[in-house]
Amino acid sequence: MKTPSSPLMLSALLAVLLLSACSPISRADIAGEPTVYCTVNSPPDPLLLGYWRRIPPGNFNRPHVFNYWLVKKGDRYALYYHWDDKRGKVVRGWFPFVIDGKTMTSSEDPSIYFVKDGQVFHNYGGRPFDSPMMKVGN
Secondary structure, eight states, X not given: OOOOOOHHHHHHHHHHHHHHHTOOSOHHHHHSOOSSOOEEEEOOOGGGSEEEEEOOOTTOSSOOEEEEEEEEETTEEEEEEEEEOSXXXXXXXXXXXXXXXXXXXXXXXXXXXXXXXXXXXEEETTOSSOEEEEEEEO
């Protein structure tokens, strides 16, 4: 019996495997009731909602991984956070963020996520550059 092995089929299978292996936040993680909600000074820019992953900056050999999934539960917002320092420390779960329109600030680490020119960015600790984020899911 011969199995199909077209390049398109192999590419699709590889893409599915890579996405499932590289997705540190799942729908199951955000399905339940959050343990922490965000403080909302003003509602978030709609671009901030959903699942976002930081595009690794090219100026670091082993850049930390930053992912978040901002959800609206009823009339409240909650943020599921995943951070990996690539040296063994991984932080994940519902985190307290302060939302102020186009900006979300962590109260646990020096991360800031914000909307500028129709794009979501991340800044860590006031670094002199902002890292673009990539939308992963709704």
